[in-house]
Amino acid sequence: MRQVLLTLAVLAGLGLAGAAAVVGFGLYNVSAQVGHLPGVSWVLHTTFRNSVRLRAPSMETAPDLADPELIALGAGHVATACAPCHATPDTRRNATMRAMSPAPPRLREAIGDWAPNELHWIVENGVKMSGMPAWPAKGRADEVWSVVAYLVAIRSGTAPPAPRMPPETDPQAYCASCHTRIGGRVPRLDILSPAYIEAQLQAYLIGTRHGGIMAQAASLVPRDRLAPLARAFAARPDRAPMPVPDPALAARGAALARTGTRDIPACLACHDGPAPARGPVLDGQRQPYLEIQLRLWRDGILDHDPLMQAASRALDEDGIRALAAYFASRRP
Ligand code: HEC
Numbered sequence: 352m353r354q355v356l357l358t359l360a361v362l363a364g365l366g367l368a369g370a371a372a373v374v375g376f377g378l379y380n381v382s383a384q385v386g387h388l389p390g391v392s393w394v395l396h397t398t399f400r401n402s403v404r405l406r407a408p409s410m411e412t413a414p415d416l417a418d419p420e421l422i423a424l425g426a427g428h429v430a431t432a433c434a435p436c437h438a439t440p441d442t443r444r445n446a447t448m449r450a451m452s453p454a455p456p457r458l459r460e461a462i463g464d465w466a467p468n469e470l471h472w473i474v475e476n477g478v479k480m481s482g483m484p485a486w487p488a489k490g491r492a493d494e495v496w497s498v499v500a501y502l503v504a505i506r507s508g509t510a511p512p513a514p515r516m517p518p519e520t521d522p523q524a525y526c527a528s529c530h531t532r533i534g535g536r537v538p539r540l541d542i543l544s545p546a547y548i549e550a551q552l553q554a555y556l557i558g559t560r561h562g563g564i565m566a567q568a569a570s571l572v573p574r575d576r577l578a579p580l581a582r583a584f585a586a587r588p589d590r591a592p593m594p595v596p597d598p599a600l601a602a603r604g605a606a607l608a609r610t611g612t613r614d615i616p617a618c619l620a621c622h623d624g625p626a627p628a629r630g631p632v633l634d635g636q637r638q639p640y641l642e643i644q645l646r647l648w649r650d651g652i653l654d655h656d657p658l659m660q661a662a663s664r665a666l667d668e669d670g671i672r673a674l675a676a677y678f679a680s681r682r683p
Pocket residue numbers: 429432433434435436437451453454455456460461462463470473474478481482483484498
């Protein structure tokens with residue numbers, strides 16, 4: 352018995368010494384020109400697939416993935432965030448991306464036969480040691496679904512062509528490809544003040560307001576263009592669809608916004624008219640956008656303003672829907 356233990360200890364010692372030599376003397380070749388040793392790729396890829404399967408979120412948290420507004424938003428994000436590595440269905444990967452190891456597959460192949468919730472996990476978390484990045488903001492699973500909706504539409508052949516716009520040379524056209532065009536969860540900017548718009552762009556850039564789609568968009572535009580863009584969009588009419596909210600729901604929201612309850616302050620105390628020191632104008636803002644933002648505030652995912660965080664803490668689902676309907680039904 353002692354003999355066996357001794358042999359095992361010697362073998363373990365030799366193994367450790369071998370590993371230390373590989374690390375210490377640089378014996379392992381990290382060149383991306385040569386692939387992994389035989390078998391290693393299989394181990395890594397099988398680990399990857401099983402890890403994603405285990406952790407993918409429930410489909411019950413998914414919005415309607417066939418919603419054209421959600422698909423258009425995802426297409427706009429993919430065009431600048433994913434296309435540099437994976438290309439779009441109508442473009443090719445550049446030579447340098449094809450020299451990565453592992454190389455990012457073309458978008459259609461990357462989608463493969465992954466289920467929508469598995470795609471969601473990959474896009475939100477990224478893949479360690481592969482070059483596949485995580486979503487650029489924490490807690491924004493809601494945003495990731497827009498990309499998943501677009502990927503699923505590519506697979507079923509119903510995706511719109513990916514937008515191509517030059518953020519650096521024509522930032523206004525770039526911002527307008529989402530704002531003033533898509534609607535739904537993309538907010539109106541023409542009801543806001545230039546100062547508020549610019550402050551939000553800065554907050555997305557430095558990460559105090561958590562949003563991956565806008566962090567990406569704001570980071571593509573030269574810094575000295577942000578103030579002129581804020582002025583331009585405060586004045587540029589937004590003609591994307593504005594469906595009329597349910598009047599009964601809006602009436603319930605009106606009562607809550609005006610008088611509040613024991614736990615919820617009156618929203619109009621801070622959101623009535625253009626008072627720069629308080630909250631932004633909400634009158635005429637889009638209903639889906641307002642609902643999403645209110646849930647994010649209530650759940651503590653948005654935390655860049657202590658007043659607003661306290662005001663939303665006690666909101667329930669019915670209150671959120673009613674308040675969003677109320678503000679969306681108002682004239683700006
Ligand atoms: C910096 C380059 C880069 C960017 C940007 C990037 N990816 Fe990837 N992606 C990769 C690499 C590398 C892999 C891993 C390929 C592998 O392991 O075989 C990958 C893997 C994937 C996979 C899994 C494919 C498989 O192996 O089955 C999906 C899906 C995917 N990416 C989607 C996206 C989406 C959507 C975006 C944009 C939100 C994006 N990627 C952004 C490089 C990138």
